[in-house]
Amino acid sequence: MAALRATQAENQRLRDESNRITGEQGAPKVTPPTPRWLPADHSSDQERHKPKVWMKHRKIDHIRIDRETVYNTITRN
Numbered sequence: 001m002a003a004l005r006a007t008q009a010e011n012q013r014l015r016d017e018s019n020r021i022t023g024e025q026g027a028p029k030v031t032p033p034t035p036r037w038l039p040a041d042h043s044s045d046q047e048r049h050k051p052k053v054w055m056k057h058r059k060i061d062h063i064r065i066d067r068e069t070v071y072n073t074i075t076r077n
Contacts, residue, residue, distance in 0.1 A: 016027050 012027075019025070
């Protein structure tokens with residue numbers, strides 16, 4: 001089995017070399033994809049990152065006053 005694999009690899013190498021000599025492009029070099037979920041190694045990341053303390057903000061700060069209405073009130077005895 002190992003001899004068969006070695007012979008197949010040799011044949012492929014010779015085919016690629018023959019194609020390259022005749023002017024064709026060789027086989028592309030395919031690299032495995034790198035997973036995106038691996039974190040980058042930043043040793044100073046913890047030193048740079050300072051977490052903010054979460055505070056609930058007041059809703060009244062977000063309401064914009066765009067008009068004022070004056071009401072006349074009648075007082076009864």
